[in-house]
Amino acid sequence: MWLNNILETIGNTPLIRLNKITKDIPATVLAKVDYFNPGNSIKDRMALKMVEVAEKEGKLKPGGTIIEGTSGNTGMGLALAACVKGYKCIFVTTDKQSKEKADILKAVGAEVIVCPTNVLPEDPKSYYSVAKRLGKEIPNSMYMNQYDNLANRQAHYESTGPEIWEQTEGKITHLVCTAGTGGTIVGSAMYLKEKNPNIKVWAIDVYGSLLTKYFNTGEIDMNEVHPYISEGFGEDFVPQNYDMSVIDKFEQVTDKDGAVMARRIAKEEGLFCGYSAGSCLQGLMQLKSTLTKDDVVVCIFHDHGSRYVGKIYNDQWMMERGFLDVKTFKDIVSGRSSQRLVTLEPTHTVAEAVEMMKKYDIEHIPVMSNGDSIGAVSENGLFQKVFSNHPEIKTATVESVLEPAYPVVAFDTPVERLGSLITKENGAVLAKDEKGEYHIVTKYDVIQSLAK
Known part of the structure; x- marks a missing residue:
């Protein structure tokens, strides 16, 4: 049996048990993995619902244009609906969203307009205002407004909530979900609490969002708002989709903790999820002390990691923000006794090179000319040449026995990357420090650093 179009594949996503990261939690922890939707996110559900409601109400007419402010995922869901139903799309997003998200929206035929992040919602330049x-x-256009459009939460009341109830056979005790527009957490919670009012609903927020304080005090405090890196959740206003009465607790998570946890989910559970999934699970880990062996916890994993390959899954991006605690070339150099880099010039003799190796107890020496690395000599390379019918080689110049220059890498290159660059033929790597001075790392250095 076939399906009539891609929209019929939305929903019925799997509920998958987490085993490694949550091994110390007595409860059963399950992930509702919604990147199995065709647009790779849970937003497909509400995007289609908003379009269907708009059509039913006569607000969206044939050949019309769908307009939305989106971090990317809602746009993808709307774009899929537009492809099938024959609408045009214009999406307005912020400059903090990953480039991959904008590129994906363009790939499915949408026009994308990028606005600044760090402006108030009412600012004419904000993506809400635009x-x-x-x-x-x-x-003949319609601004969908996922924040205040109640078809958003209705989608999750009709699909996400019932799926979770059925998949857990009514045994769910806790729903954990990041809080953004409010649609997913409120719609799902409304349905689940109708089935069992004792189910606890935990909303995960980010520092820099005002939602947590609003939940705790009822006060909209703009002093709570400051820039944050986490994507897809947290707000600087309170969308109309919120009904705080169905939420039991808000918990805030740092940008770093959410990003690091997302990477752990990929490596330890085999689920290649987005930023909000990491934050969702991190929030649960912060609250795990209240759980018991009889609890069944469902965490919503909203979207796919492919949206973030240039961000949280990029070592350089993570290190630049201080999110990744990894050893680097710089750490190796800083951790050993200070010693200037021993180098040779092309006019040095092989005998002089051998003498330097003995004097400094080293196997690899870069050859420099006018401050640039032009080649190298190694103990192993010279040994091979001496015993290859070249007894006169000791009087030859280094230039005549040059081996390929060592690779030059960034000073903050991770140790794991260095290990892949050092081979049998290439025994070391070089890097320049902040002052422009060269340093060397050998296979021995890498082994020593990993052993510490």
């Missing part, structure tokens, strides 16, 4: 303006200016 989307609203375009909705008024463009004929």
Whole structure:
């Protein structure tokens, strides 16, 4: 039996038990992995619902244009609906969202407009304001407004909540979900609490969002708002999709902890998820002391890691923000006794090179010319040449026995990367420090650093 179009594949996503990261939690912890939706995120559910409701209400007419402010995932869901139903799409996003998200939206035919992140919602340059303006200016268009459009939470009341209830056979005791527009957590919670009012609903927020304080005090405090790196959740206003009465607790997670946990989920559980999944599970880990062996916890994993390959799954990006605690070339150099780099010039003799190796107890020496690395000599390379019918080689110049220059890497290159660059033929790597001075790392250095 076939399906009529891609929209019929939305929903019925798997519930998968987590085993390694949560091994110290007495409860059963399950992940609702919604990147199995065709647009690789849970937003497919509400995007389709918003379109269907708009059509039913006569607000979206044939050949019309769908306009939305989106971090990327809602846009993808709307774009899929537009492809099938024959609409055009214009999506407004922020400059903090990953480039991959914008590229994916363009790939499915959408126009993407990028706005600054660090402005207030009411600022004319904000992505909220631009989307609203375009909705008024463009004929036969509709601004979907996922934040205040109650079809958002209705989608999860009708699909996500019932799926979780059925998949857990009604045994769910806790729902854990990151809080953004409010649609997923509120819609799912409304359904689940109708089935069992004792189910606890925990909303995971990010530092820099005002939602947590609003939940705790009822106060909208703009002093709580500051820039954050986490994507897809947290807000600087309170969307109309929120009904705080169905939420039992808000817990905030740092940008770093959410990113690091997402990487752990990929490596330890085999689930290649997005930023919010890491934050969701991190939030649960912060609250795990209240769980018992009889609890069944469902965590919502919203989207796929492919949206973040240039960010949380990129070592350089993580290190630049201080999120990745890894040893680097710089750490190796800083951790050994200070010693200037021993180098040779092309005019040095092989005998002089051998003498330097003995004097400094080293096997690899870069050959420099005018401050640049042009080649290298190694103990093993010279040994091979001496015993290959070249007894006169000791009087030859280094230039005549040059081996390929050692690779030059960034000073903050991770140790794991260095290990892949050092081979039998290439015994070391070089890097320049902040002052522009060269340093060397050998296979021995890498082994020593990993042993510590």
